[in-house]
Amino acid sequence: MRMVITQKNRFKKAVLLLIFLSFHYINAQITLTHNVGTTLVKTDMYTCDRDEAWSRIFTLSDFGIAPNEQFLIKSGQIGISKSDEGSNLYFSVYSIDDNFPVFFYSSFPRTVLGSRSFNPTTVINGTPQIFQFDFDEPIIVPAGTKRIMVTVHKIRDIYNPKSGEIYIAGTAQDNGESWYLGCDLEHGLSLTTDLTIPVPNANFYINVTGEVFNTKSLGPVTRLSHNLNDELIDTGIHSCKWNDIYWARAFNLKDFGISGNEEFVINSGQVGINKTGYSAKVGFNIYEIDDNFPCSFSEKKLIGSSQEQELRANIDENSQIVQLDFDKPIKIPAGVKKILVEVHKGIVYGDGVAFIAGTTQNDDVSWQRGCTAIGGYPDLGSGYVSTADFGKPQANFYINVTGNVNQVRNNIFEMNISNICSEFLKEFSVSDQSKVASISWNFGDPDSGAKNTSTDLSPFHDFSADGQYAVTASVIAKDGTREVLTEKIESSEPPKAYGINNIYACENNLNTGFSTSFDTSTTTKQVLGGQTGKTVTFIDGKGNKYGTLPNPFTNTVKDRETITVRVAHDDNPCCYSETTFDLIINPLPQLAVADVKECDNDTDGFTVFNLQQTVAAIIGTATNKKVEFYRSNGEQIQSPLNAITNLIANEEIITVKLTNTDTNCSGETTFKLIVNPLPKANLLQDIIGCDDNKDGISEYFDTSNVEAAVLGNQTGMKVSYFDALGNPLPAPLPNPYRNTTVNTETITVRVTNSLTNCYKETPLVLKTTSQTLITKPAAKYACDEGNGFSTFDMSGLETEITGNQSGLKIMYFDSNGNQLPTPFPALFQNTQAKSQTIKVRVDNEINSLCSAETSFDLIVNDLPTVKIEKTYFLCNLEPSLHISVAADLDSYVWKSPDGNVISNANEADLVIAGKYKLVVGTIKNNIYCDNTFEFELIRSVLPTIKEVKYKELSEDNFIEIIAEGYGDFEYSIDGTNYQDSNYFSNVPGGTYVAYVRDKEGCGSDSKEVTVIDYPKFFTPNNDGHNDLWQIKSIHKFPNSKITIFDRYGKLLTELSENDFGWNGFYNGKEMPSDDYWFKANLNNKVVFSGHFALKR
Missing domain, CATH: 2.60.40 (Immunoglobulin-like)
Known part of the structure; x- marks a missing residue:
C-alpha cells in the first residue's frame, strides 16, 4: 500500500514544490500541554517518600493530530518545585478508551505505548524548575488513537538514603485535569479534586513533544507498507529463545509510484512488537528480489542494513510500534523493481525472545525464515515461507519503511521480462507502449537464427541453450526520441521430472480413508530417472513439503491424495519441473455379521450350527471375496461348515475374516454362536x-x-x-x-x-x-334392637338350602368375603346395619371344584316412631292436659305414673304429675315390632321473685332475677322483651322493674331495682344529645349531693337529686374539653367518686 506518493517527472519540480509546502505539518513539532505558559508555581500538591505517579490526559484531535496520523513522541517535560536525590523518574504513555478510568486488575491503563528515560532526581529547594527528558527512541502513538495519558512515574531508590519526596510544580492557569496515584492514600488513579485531601488547582506541569506523520496524505516522503491501519494484534506466532528469526514483507516499488528511473533512499523503519524477553535486538535488512521469490531468495542480493537496536524488556502483550531511525540511509538503486524488507530479531544476551505483532487489516503476504517449523522440516533455515504455510494466514506483520524518492535518470521507456525460470521461453515488453512508434529487439542468441530478432511490441523468445544473454531493444518514440534499452538475463533448461506410479494401500480402519502403510521407498528413484545434482521436493495434498517422503507414509487427504513432486537444479532451485502421483486407498470390505442362534434341545449348552448360511449371507453373488472363521483360540474352523458344534457352552465368540482377493485388503469382525435355553413350561393341574x-x-x-x-x-x-x-x-x-x-x-x-x-x-x-343342586333361602327379618342391628332366628337354614341331600359341605361368607361359622348360628346378629347379604357356597365333598352358590338377606325392620315431647306443663289451675300422636300405627298403650293403662287409642288425657309411658306397635314383613316412649307432666307452681341481684358503677353492670316456683319461666327488665335466661348483662344505670312469668300463662311476679351509674363523657353543644351530666337514677336518693371539680381540684358546681345536671359552664363561661372529677353522696347511703370527659 502506498502511504505517501513522491513526485515524478522531476521537470515539474516548481509545481510540486508548492504541493509539498502545503503539507508543512508532516515533520512539524507539536507539544501536548494543558499548562498556560511556562512560569512555574508551587501548588498544594502533597508528596511522600514512596512511589507516586502524576498524569495528564490529552485528546489528540485538540492538538491538530488527525486520525490517520502517527504521533512520534521524542521528549517530555515535568516541573518540580522541591526534590532530593532519593528517587528516579520515567515517562509512560498509555492509550485510553471510553472506559477510562476503569481498567481491571491494573492501577494504570493496560495499553502501554511506551516508557522512556529512567533518570535520577536532583536537589531542588528554591525556585521551581522544568526538567527536560529527551527520549533515546520515540514513543509511537499509532494512527487512529483518540486519547492518551502521559504519566511521570516516581520510583523510590531503596538503596539511596536521601529523601524520595518530590513536589510537582504547576502553572497558575491551566485548561485540563490532573490525575494522581500514590502515597498509599488512594486505591486507584484519581482526579486531584477527588483525592482524600483534595487539591483543586494542582495544574501539573507535564508535557510531551513530538512529530506527526500523515499516513494518508501526499508529501515529500514515501512509506512502503501493506498494513491498512495501526490496530496492532497478537499474531499468535511462536518465537525462539537463544536463536535468530527473520520477519519480512515484499514490496513491488512500482505499486508505490517508484519507477525504474528513481532511487529510493530509506531513512527509517517500523516494526510491531508484541512481547519481549531479555535482551532481544532488531535491525532492518533490504534485499532485491524477483517474481520467483521466495525460491529465488539469496542473501547475496542484500542492498543494505540498518544498525541494530536493543528492544526494551518491558513490552508486554499490549503491542508497541518500535521505530529505527537509520544511522546510515539505505539507497535502493534505480531499476530495482522489487525489494524484501526484512526485520532480523537477534540476541544481545539472555533469552533474546521477542514476538512480532500484526494488524487487523492487510493487503499482502507476511514472510518468515529461521526457527520456523513446517511440514517435514524442523527448521527452514535460510528459506522463506509465508505465514499461511504454517497456519497463520492472518498474521499481517506490522513492518514498514519510510524514505525519499529521487530521480536519477530520464529514460522514457523500461524493459520488462517475464522471469519464467522453469523454461527457455521468455516474454519481453517495454513501458509505456502507448508512446512507442517502432521497436527492434535483439535477444543475443545467434544460434536461434532468424528468431534472434523481432519487431513485435511484446515478443516471445525461446533461447537455444543454457547461458547468459544480453537483450537489447532499440525504441523510437512517437515524438522521434531514440532510446536503447539493454538487460542481461540468464536462461537454463529445467530438469526432468519422470512419472511415478500410483501407490495403493489398504485403509487402517473401515470407512476412514486413511492408511499408515503407503510404500514410498522408490518414489525418489522413479522421479529422478538417473539424474544427479537435483533437489527433490514432495508436496502433499495439504501443502506440507518434504525433502524425502517418510516410508511408510500416512496420507493426509482421505481416500485419494495427489502428491506433487518438484525436481530442481541444486544450484538453481527456482528452475524446476513437476509431476504428480496419487496415493490411493483400497477400502476394507464391509463386514457385518449377525449372531447365529440355535435352541438347546437337550439343555446342555451345546448344539449344531450351520455356518455355510453365514458364508452365503456375507458373499452374496461376489466372486472376489474369501471368508474364513476362527475360534477364540485362533484355530481356523475347517469345512464342512454346515455342522459346527460350539466348543464353549451356551455362547462362543467367532472371528470372521473377509478378504477382497483383488486388493488383498481384509476386514475382521466377530459374532457369537449362541445356544438359547428352552423356556419353562410348568406342569399344570387338572x-x-x-x-x-x-x-x-x-x-x-x-x-x-x-x-x-x-x-x-x-x-x-x-x-x-x-x-x-x-x-x-x-x-x-x-x-x-x-x-x-x-x-x-x-x-x-x-x-x-x-x-x-x-x-x-x-x-x-x-x-x-x-354339579350340586341347592335352593335359595328366603329373606330373614327382625325388629331393630338399636342402630340397625338385631338378632335373627336361623334355625332350619341348612335344610332350607340343601333339602335332604348328603355329602355336601356348606360355607357362609359376608359381603367382604369373610367366612362365617359353619354350621350357621341358630341366633345370629347382623354385622352390617339395616340389611346384610350372606353368601352361601355348597361344595361336593368329593370334588370341591364343582360347587353351587346362592345368598340370602338379613333385613332389620325399623321400630315405629311418634312425635312426642319429653316434658309437658300443666298449670295447677287446669284439671288435665289432652295430647295425641299419629293414628297410622297398629297398637297404642298409654300408662300413667302409677302404671295404670289410661288409653289404647292414639290420644290420652294427662292428670297426675309424673312420668308417663306410651308403647306403640306395627306389623311389617309378618313380624310385630313395638317401641316405648317416656315423657313427664309437670304441674306449674306460680312464680315468685325471691331476690334481684345487680352490679353498678362498673364496666359490666348486670341484673340477675332469682325466682321460686315450678314451671317453664321467662324473664324481663322492661316488661316487653322476655328471655329464657334470668341474667341481663351490660345494664346501663337507671331504675328497672324485674319481671318473671310462666310461659303457659300460669302466673307472674315483679320487683323494682335501681342501678346507679354515670356517663363517662358528655357533649354540651345544645344538639339535644348528652348536653348535661348527672348521676343516673339519682332521683331515687333524696338529699343527695354531687360536687364537680376540674383537674386542679377547683370546685365548679354542686348538684342535687332535683337538678337536671351540669351544662359545662362555670360562672357563665364554657369550660374547655378536658377530664373532670366528681364526688357523690347519695343520701349518706352510697358514697363514691370518679371522673368523666367533657367533649366539645
Missing part, C-alpha cells in the same frame, strides 16, 4: 368343570390362571394351545372354556420365547363332574 346336565360336557372350565401357571415368573414369552390333533386353539383360551371331548379333554400348551423362538410344551387335562 381343571374340573361342573356338568350341570350329566352329558359329559361342561361350559364352566375356569382357564383364567392357565397362562400364569404355565409361565411362572417368566416374561417375554408367548403361550399357544393345540388340541389332540395338533390344531391350534385360540390364545388365550376362552374363559370359561367348553370341552369338546366328553368327560376328559387333553390340550397341549406351548411356551415360546419371543426372542429366540425356542419352545417347551406341557399337557392341560380338563375333566367334568356333576
Whole structure:
C-alpha cells in the first residue's frame, strides 16, 4: 500500500514544490500541554517518600493530530518545585478508551505505548524548575488513537538514603485535569479534586513533544507498507529463545509510484512488537528480489542494513510500534523493481525472545525464515515461507519503511521480462507502449537464427541453450526520441521430472480413508530417472513439503491424495519441473455379521450350527471375496461348515475374516454362536368343570390362571394351545372354556420365547363332574334392637338350602368375603346395619371344584316412631292436659305414673304429675315390632321473685332475677322483651322493674331495682344529645349531693337529686374539653367518686 506518493517527472519540480509546502505539518513539532505558559508555581500538591505517579490526559484531535496520523513522541517535560536525590523518574504513555478510568486488575491503563528515560532526581529547594527528558527512541502513538495519558512515574531508590519526596510544580492557569496515584492514600488513579485531601488547582506541569506523520496524505516522503491501519494484534506466532528469526514483507516499488528511473533512499523503519524477553535486538535488512521469490531468495542480493537496536524488556502483550531511525540511509538503486524488507530479531544476551505483532487489516503476504517449523522440516533455515504455510494466514506483520524518492535518470521507456525460470521461453515488453512508434529487439542468441530478432511490441523468445544473454531493444518514440534499452538475463533448461506410479494401500480402519502403510521407498528413484545434482521436493495434498517422503507414509487427504513432486537444479532451485502421483486407498470390505442362534434341545449348552448360511449371507453373488472363521483360540474352523458344534457352552465368540482377493485388503469382525435355553413350561393341574346336565360336557372350565401357571415368573414369552390333533386353539383360551371331548379333554400348551423362538410344551387335562343342586333361602327379618342391628332366628337354614341331600359341605361368607361359622348360628346378629347379604357356597365333598352358590338377606325392620315431647306443663289451675300422636300405627298403650293403662287409642288425657309411658306397635314383613316412649307432666307452681341481684358503677353492670316456683319461666327488665335466661348483662344505670312469668300463662311476679351509674363523657353543644351530666337514677336518693371539680381540684358546681345536671359552664363561661372529677353522696347511703370527659 502506498502511504505517501513522491513526485515524478522531476521537470515539474516548481509545481510540486508548492504541493509539498502545503503539507508543512508532516515533520512539524507539536507539544501536548494543558499548562498556560511556562512560569512555574508551587501548588498544594502533597508528596511522600514512596512511589507516586502524576498524569495528564490529552485528546489528540485538540492538538491538530488527525486520525490517520502517527504521533512520534521524542521528549517530555515535568516541573518540580522541591526534590532530593532519593528517587528516579520515567515517562509512560498509555492509550485510553471510553472506559477510562476503569481498567481491571491494573492501577494504570493496560495499553502501554511506551516508557522512556529512567533518570535520577536532583536537589531542588528554591525556585521551581522544568526538567527536560529527551527520549533515546520515540514513543509511537499509532494512527487512529483518540486519547492518551502521559504519566511521570516516581520510583523510590531503596538503596539511596536521601529523601524520595518530590513536589510537582504547576502553572497558575491551566485548561485540563490532573490525575494522581500514590502515597498509599488512594486505591486507584484519581482526579486531584477527588483525592482524600483534595487539591483543586494542582495544574501539573507535564508535557510531551513530538512529530506527526500523515499516513494518508501526499508529501515529500514515501512509506512502503501493506498494513491498512495501526490496530496492532497478537499474531499468535511462536518465537525462539537463544536463536535468530527473520520477519519480512515484499514490496513491488512500482505499486508505490517508484519507477525504474528513481532511487529510493530509506531513512527509517517500523516494526510491531508484541512481547519481549531479555535482551532481544532488531535491525532492518533490504534485499532485491524477483517474481520467483521466495525460491529465488539469496542473501547475496542484500542492498543494505540498518544498525541494530536493543528492544526494551518491558513490552508486554499490549503491542508497541518500535521505530529505527537509520544511522546510515539505505539507497535502493534505480531499476530495482522489487525489494524484501526484512526485520532480523537477534540476541544481545539472555533469552533474546521477542514476538512480532500484526494488524487487523492487510493487503499482502507476511514472510518468515529461521526457527520456523513446517511440514517435514524442523527448521527452514535460510528459506522463506509465508505465514499461511504454517497456519497463520492472518498474521499481517506490522513492518514498514519510510524514505525519499529521487530521480536519477530520464529514460522514457523500461524493459520488462517475464522471469519464467522453469523454461527457455521468455516474454519481453517495454513501458509505456502507448508512446512507442517502432521497436527492434535483439535477444543475443545467434544460434536461434532468424528468431534472434523481432519487431513485435511484446515478443516471445525461446533461447537455444543454457547461458547468459544480453537483450537489447532499440525504441523510437512517437515524438522521434531514440532510446536503447539493454538487460542481461540468464536462461537454463529445467530438469526432468519422470512419472511415478500410483501407490495403493489398504485403509487402517473401515470407512476412514486413511492408511499408515503407503510404500514410498522408490518414489525418489522413479522421479529422478538417473539424474544427479537435483533437489527433490514432495508436496502433499495439504501443502506440507518434504525433502524425502517418510516410508511408510500416512496420507493426509482421505481416500485419494495427489502428491506433487518438484525436481530442481541444486544450484538453481527456482528452475524446476513437476509431476504428480496419487496415493490411493483400497477400502476394507464391509463386514457385518449377525449372531447365529440355535435352541438347546437337550439343555446342555451345546448344539449344531450351520455356518455355510453365514458364508452365503456375507458373499452374496461376489466372486472376489474369501471368508474364513476362527475360534477364540485362533484355530481356523475347517469345512464342512454346515455342522459346527460350539466348543464353549451356551455362547462362543467367532472371528470372521473377509478378504477382497483383488486388493488383498481384509476386514475382521466377530459374532457369537449362541445356544438359547428352552423356556419353562410348568406342569399344570387338572381343571374340573361342573356338568350341570350329566352329558359329559361342561361350559364352566375356569382357564383364567392357565397362562400364569404355565409361565411362572417368566416374561417375554408367548403361550399357544393345540388340541389332540395338533390344531391350534385360540390364545388365550376362552374363559370359561367348553370341552369338546366328553368327560376328559387333553390340550397341549406351548411356551415360546419371543426372542429366540425356542419352545417347551406341557399337557392341560380338563375333566367334568356333576354339579350340586341347592335352593335359595328366603329373606330373614327382625325388629331393630338399636342402630340397625338385631338378632335373627336361623334355625332350619341348612335344610332350607340343601333339602335332604348328603355329602355336601356348606360355607357362609359376608359381603367382604369373610367366612362365617359353619354350621350357621341358630341366633345370629347382623354385622352390617339395616340389611346384610350372606353368601352361601355348597361344595361336593368329593370334588370341591364343582360347587353351587346362592345368598340370602338379613333385613332389620325399623321400630315405629311418634312425635312426642319429653316434658309437658300443666298449670295447677287446669284439671288435665289432652295430647295425641299419629293414628297410622297398629297398637297404642298409654300408662300413667302409677302404671295404670289410661288409653289404647292414639290420644290420652294427662292428670297426675309424673312420668308417663306410651308403647306403640306395627306389623311389617309378618313380624310385630313395638317401641316405648317416656315423657313427664309437670304441674306449674306460680312464680315468685325471691331476690334481684345487680352490679353498678362498673364496666359490666348486670341484673340477675332469682325466682321460686315450678314451671317453664321467662324473664324481663322492661316488661316487653322476655328471655329464657334470668341474667341481663351490660345494664346501663337507671331504675328497672324485674319481671318473671310462666310461659303457659300460669302466673307472674315483679320487683323494682335501681342501678346507679354515670356517663363517662358528655357533649354540651345544645344538639339535644348528652348536653348535661348527672348521676343516673339519682332521683331515687333524696338529699343527695354531687360536687364537680376540674383537674386542679377547683370546685365548679354542686348538684342535687332535683337538678337536671351540669351544662359545662362555670360562672357563665364554657369550660374547655378536658377530664373532670366528681364526688357523690347519695343520701349518706352510697358514697363514691370518679371522673368523666367533657367533649366539645
